[in-house]
Amino acid sequence: MIKDFAIVGGGIGGCSIAALLHAEGKEVVLLEKGSTLGGCASTFHHKGYAYNAGATTLSGYHEGGIVKRLFDTVGVTPQLIQSDVAIAILQGEKTCLRYQNLDRFIASLNAFYPHPKHEEFWRLIHTIGERFYAIDPTYTYSNRSLPKKLASLLTFFPLIRPFFPYLVTNARRFIERFYGEITAEYWDFLDAQLLIVAQATTQKVNFFTAALALGYTFKPTHYPIGGMGAVCETLTSKMRDVRTRCEVTAIKREKGIYHLSTSQGIIYARNVIMGTSHYESAQWFEEEAIQRYYQRYAKRNNHQSAFVVYMTFRSEGTFHHHYQLIADAILPLTLSQSLFVSLSDPSDTALSPQGHITLTASIHTDARMWLGLSPTSYHKHKKELHHVLQAWICATLSLPSDAIVASFAATPKTFGRYLNRTQLGGNAMTQSNLLPFLPANDTPIEGLYHVGDTAYAAQGWPGVVMGAFNCLKVIHERD
Ligand SMILES: Cc1cc2nc3c(=O)[nH]c(=O)nc-3n(C[C@H](O)[C@H](O)[C@H](O)COP(=O)(O)OP(=O)(O)OC[C@H]3O[C@@H](n4cnc5c(N)ncnc54)[C@H](O)[C@@H]3O)c2cc1C
CATH class of the missing domain: 3.50.50.60 (FAD/NAD(P)-binding domain)
Incomplete structure (x- = not known):
């Protein structure tokens, strides 16, 4: 057939x-x-425990959101828990909780990163997001032929017009002008969040992209019960x-x-x-x-990729679903100074069996740092980075080493073997x-x-x- x-x-x-x-x-x-x-958004089993391979956060599943529209159109419903705090950002001694509620978030931000301009800046981020999501997505992008492409680009006009000044301004320059002086620490805070959504930092993106990426947590974010792979299976x-x-x-x-x-x-x-x-x-x-x-x-192809640590540990503790840990400098063998750590919800029996929590933690790296290595160097580098990241996670979450039941890591080479791709995170x-x-x-x-x-x-x-x-x-x- x-x-x-x-x-x-x-x-x-x-x-x-x-x-x-x-x-x-x-x-x-x-x-x-x-x-x-699921691919990068799959869930796999290893020695009796289930882990999310890459993606752990589901956004866009709210009234009017594009992911909700997908599931409604198909006529199925994923099993999700809304995260109260989208991300707990930990930078040295500082903690900032990314609440969906703007005022709660600004209060949390001001407690550790006080600045008189925060209120105005984050309200602007919030407003840009609200205005963008209110636009009916009538635009279409086609590459079938040059005339089709040009015609399709015109359909973006209603989207571009209200945001034009932000689209043509570099995010770094815009933020510098907006705030005046800001600390290196706050730049790192902004860049770390931007990197996980836009796959680039303030120096490389326009302010419109930055605003949407920084503001995504003002919409609900969800935890998938049974792992991210279950969402694709449901779909x-x-x-x-x-x-x-x-x-x-x-x-x-x-x-x-x-x-x-x-x-x-x-x-x-x-x-x-x-x-x-x-x-x-x-x-x-x-x-x-x-x-x-x-x-x-x-x-x-920017060859950007990910190094991922998977862990299972015993714990009766209470954790947020997601943490972003920010270091002072870029870590060796990576492209980033921040690690995104996601933990299973204790109520999720598939990923948290009997007092255990599973964890997926990822950091940006360059695929070329891993692909050309001799087997000896590859295993040495993998072990070193795994060790550094595991120690960082354990110190931050106060996990004693005897609580760890399993810990292993994946490099771009691992993703190449399982998913036929070494560039991760897309464009x-x-x-x-x-x-x-x-x-x-x-x-x-x-x-x-x-x-x-x-x-x-x-x-x-x-x-x-x-x-x-x-x-x-x-x-x-x-x-
Ligand atoms: C570490 C990491 C963390 C992330 N975290 C998040 C997050 O929290 N939230 C979020 O929304 N996004 C996250 N992302 C991004 C998100 O996971 C990806 O953008 C998305 O999953 C990509 O989906 P895709 O369909 O483009 O491709 P893929 O996920 O790459 O899927 C491609 C599929 O094709 C299959 N395939 C390849 N070759 C063949 C072949 N020859 N025959 C048959 N099948 C084949 C592969 O096995 C794979 O399943 C993360 C990504 C990574 C890498």
């Missing part, structure tokens, strides 16, 4: 577009190399044809039909949607035009990396589409889901 759509990769992007197309009655097959869905639960442990090894086109060679045999489809990273996708195609298409974007939202430089969800190749964090719109649940909705629109336009 020839499928309408074959979707390669069951990450957030692949699962979202698969579920949306299935809800429209299309014949869809979702093909995932791993044993479970696709109504689909008939979801194949895990099904790796696509080659894709060719004959007479307008795509032939996908997979570890479970050949699949035929009229359209293919790649949910894999743009930087890795050329390897599955032989066709020159498709190779050329991917080459156009190869230079966008950084820098000033030189915004539309129209980004790949869209359609391509100039008939029947070939792309979703995920290396295509429009950006990384994380809201960004990738926005791309899936855009993908649906460009598919409708082509129909």
Whole structure:
């Protein structure tokens, strides 16, 4: 049977577009190399404990939010707990709790980072977010041809107009002018938060991007019960044809039909949607035009990636869902001075069995720092960084070493092995990396589409889901 759509990769992007197309009655097959869905947002088991592989925070699931819209459209409901504090930010002796409520957050900020301009600055951040989210998303981004692309860029005009001054101003310059003098510590505080959302710091992004990234916690953030992977499983639960442990090894086109060679045999489809990273996708195609298409974007690969520590410890203590630890300087073998630490909720029996808590902690690194190493250097560096991060986590959360039941780490190489990608976090939202430089969800190749964090719109649940909705629109336009 020839499928309408074959979707390669069951990450957030692949699962979202698969579920949306299935809800429209299309014949869809979702093909995932791993044993479970989710990719960077999956949950895996190791020696009896369950861990979130990468993503731990779900944002965009609130009335009017794009992730909620996705689940409502598909007709399924994920099991979530709203986090009271989105992130507890710990910098030396300072603590700042990112409450959703603006006044509570400003009070928390002023307790440790007092500044007379905070009130005005964070109200502006809040207002920009509110105005942005109130805009009806009628815009579409297409890359099918130059005229289509230009026409699609015009649809962004209503979005751009109200925010134009912020879009053309660098965030660092804007904040400097706004505040006057601010401490190096407060810069680090801002940059650490920006890095986890925009994948870049104040020097590289415009103020509009900075405002949306810094303000995301003013909307509810959620903890997924049963792990982030369960959210992707729920999303696709109504689909008939979801194949895990099904790796696509080659894709060719004959007479307008795509032939996908997979570890479970050949699949035929009229359209293919790649949910894999743009930087890795050329390897599955032989066709020159498709190779050329991917080459156009190869230079966008910033090789940013992640080093992740996974731990299980015994504890009856009470923790926030997420912490961001900020050090004085960038850590060796990384690109960052901040570590994002997420802990399982004690009520979540899948991730917190009988008095145990599981933890996923990630820090930005450069994939090239790991990929070219000899096996000896690789294991030495991995062990060193693992040790440093574990010690930092234990000191901050006051965990005695005998409480630790399991601890291991993943490098960009590990992600390469499991997910076929070493660049993680997708496209950084820098000033030189915004539309129209980004790949869209359609391509100039008939029947070939792309979703995920290396295509429009950006990384994380809201960004990738926005791309899936855009993908649906460009598919409708082509129909
Ligand atoms: C450490 C870390 C922490 C993060 N934290 C958060 C967070 O807290 N909140 C948040 O919203 N976002 C977070 N993100 C970002 C978010 O996880 C990603 O942007 C998002 O999950 C990317 O989804 P995707 O669909 O683009 O790709 P991926 O997750 O990479 O999915 C691609 C899928 O394709 C599969 N695949 C690859 N090759 C093949 C093949 N040949 N055949 C079949 N299948 C194949 C892979 O196995 C994978 O499952 C984090 C990312 C990382 C790395």
